[in-house]
Amino acid sequence: xxxxxxxxxxxxxxxYMAKKPAGTVCFVKDIAKNTNSxxxxxxxxxxxxxxxxxxxxxxxxxxxxxxxxxxxxxxxKMVVEIIDGPIVLNxxxxxxxxxxxxxxxxxxxxxxxxxxxxxxxLSSYSIADFANDTFKNKLPKSDLNFA
Amino acid sequence: xxxxxxxxxxxxxxxYMAKKPAGTVCFVKDIAKNTNSxxxxxxxxxxxxxxxxxxxxxxxxxxxxxxxxxxxxxxxKMVVEIIDGPIVLNxxxxxxxxxxxxxxxxxxxxxxxxxxxxxxxLSSYSIADFANDTFKNKLPKSDLNFA
DNA sequence: AATATTAAGACAAATTTTATCTTAATTTGA
DNA sequence: TCAAATTAAGATAAAATTTGTCTTAATATT
Ligand code: SF4
Ligand code: SF4
Numbered sequence: 001x002x003x004x005x006x007x008x009x010x011x012x013x014x015x016y017m018a019k020k021p022a023g024t025v026c027f028v029k030d031i032a033k034n035t036n037s038x039x040x041x042x043x044x045x046x047x048x049x050x051x052x053x054x055x056x057x058x059x060x061x062x063x064x065x066x067x068x069x070x071x072x073x074x075x076x077k078m079v080v081e082i083i084d085g086p087i088v089l090n091x092x093x094x095x096x097x098x099x100x101x102x103x104x105x106x107x108x109x110x111x112x113x114x115x116x117x118x119x120x121x122l123s124s125y126s127i128a129d130f131a132n133d134t135f136k137n138k139l140p141k142s143d144l145n146f147a
Numbered sequence: 148x149x150x151x152x153x154x155x156x157x158x159x160x161x162x163y164m165a166k167k168p169a170g171t172v173c174f175v176k177d178i179a180k181n182t183n184s185x186x187x188x189x190x191x192x193x194x195x196x197x198x199x200x201x202x203x204x205x206x207x208x209x210x211x212x213x214x215x216x217x218x219x220x221x222x223x224k225m226v227v228e229i230i231d232g233p234i235v236l237n238x239x240x241x242x243x244x245x246x247x248x249x250x251x252x253x254x255x256x257x258x259x260x261x262x263x264x265x266x267x268x269l270s271s272y273s274i275a276d277f278a279n280d281t282f283k284n285k286l287p288k289s290d291l292n293f294a
Numbered sequence: 295a296a297t298a299t300t301a302a303g304a305c306a307a308a309t310t311t312t313a314t315c316t317t318a319a320t321t322t323g324a
Numbered sequence: 325t326c327a328a329a330t331t332a333a334g335a336t337a338a339a340a341t342t343t344g345t346c347t348t349a350a351t352a353t354t
Contacts, residue, residue: 001148001149001150001227001231001234001235001236002148002234002235002236002237002238003148003236003237004310004311004312005311005312005313006311006312006313008237008238011254012248012252012253012254015253015254027330027331027332028331028332029330029331035248036247036248038312038313038314040313040314040315041312041313041314043331043332043333044312044313044314044333044334046332047332047333047334050332050333057331057332057333058320058331058332059318059319059320059331059332059333060318060319060320060321060330060331060332061319061320061321061322061329061330061331062320062321062322062330062331063319063320063321063330063331063332064331064332065332076254076257080148084148087148087149088148088149089148089149089150090149090150090155091149091155100183101159101182101183105159106159106162106277106278107158107159107162107223107277110223110272110277114265114268114269117264117265117268118261118264118265121261121264122261125257130253130254130257131253151341151342151343152342152343152344153342153343153344174299174300174301175300175301176300185343185344185345187344187345187346188343188344188345190300190301190302191302191303191343191344191345193301194301194302194303197301197302204300204301204302205300205301205351206300206301206302206349206350206351207299207300207301207349207350207351207352208298208299208300208350208351208352208353209299209300209351209352209353210299210300210301210350210351210352211300211301212301
């Protein structure tokens with residue numbers, strides 16, 4: 001029940017990039033150094049981000065990465081799902097047919113409800129939010145108080 | 148970003164038990180059969196639940212498991228944490244000192260906020276809720292709509 | 295005391311995570 | 325023009341976690 005180190009690195013790497021002027025080409029080496037993460041691991045992570053299309057990669061000398069999608073449009077959920085795969089609290093929340101018990105399972109509905117909440121929370125933050133010191137709590141107060 | 152199969156089995160195993168009259172001694176074999184889960188795996192899961200204290204185990208013929216805590220008082224969060232370990236969306240949400248970057252990390256606060264929400268959601272459901280057909284959505288409407 | 299039944303605990307396979315190491319592409323400059 | 329330098333891409337591998345099974349020990353029954 002956690003995001004991977006890779007997702008943590010990816011998010012902070014993208015935030016680092018988003019702080020640069022739009023269009024800046026960034027090297028993995030610099031991204032890694034400035035985010036306290038292993039460069040070779042970060043390299044593979046950005047490889048995956050490039051495949052997904054949210055960043056563009058240039059190979060060779062003067063290569064590097066730029067955004068292919070505006071940081072404002074890259075949600076935390078997107079990043080986590082690109083790196084860790086779909087966010088699925090329990091297998092039945094993608095499609096009920098993935099579990100033979102789903103038809104008469106008592107707890108199925110809880111997972112879909114909590115998943116919805118988590119999914120929306122992760123979608124409500126963008127990379128740009130953290131790059132521009134515009135962070136603010138995007139969760140309604142009730143979310144933190146309903147206990 | 149998901150609960151383990153083991154936690155899913157544990158929750159449903161406990162719900163199965165909670166449907167029996169209070170005090171009923173249940174065999175792993177029956178619990179497993181009625182929850183569509185591998186008996187030997189369920190055995191190890193209930194071993195862990197017994198160690199945690201929420202159920203009591205009896206060894207030998209006529210052995211089995213009974214609740215040691217009322218199903219009303221066993222939250223989903225408790226079960227998941229007993230089986231999967233602490234629910235921690237990202238390492239920094241337990242204690243900031245677990246991450247050297249926490250001091251000047253842009254995204255740290257998001258994780259603590261979302262963690263609070265998730266934690267409260269999982270705490271708001273008990274095993275008894277699912278055993279007695281008393282399930283109802285315990286999340287405030289805003290949680291599902293704030294996007 | 296032998297047998298049957300049950301959970302406890304040791305062991306192991308499979309998968310996922312977290313990386314590193316090698317290769318290929320591109321630019322630069324001798 | 326071609327070697328050297330630089331950068332990402334891709335292959336490989338170690339470590340940790342998950343998902344189980346198999347063997348042992350405890351207890352009750354006959
Ligand atoms: S909660 Fe119910 S429906 Fe979902 S995976 Fe578990 S058994 Fe299947
Ligand atoms: S989000 Fe920031 S504080 Fe939390 S683990 Fe990642 S780097 Fe550390």
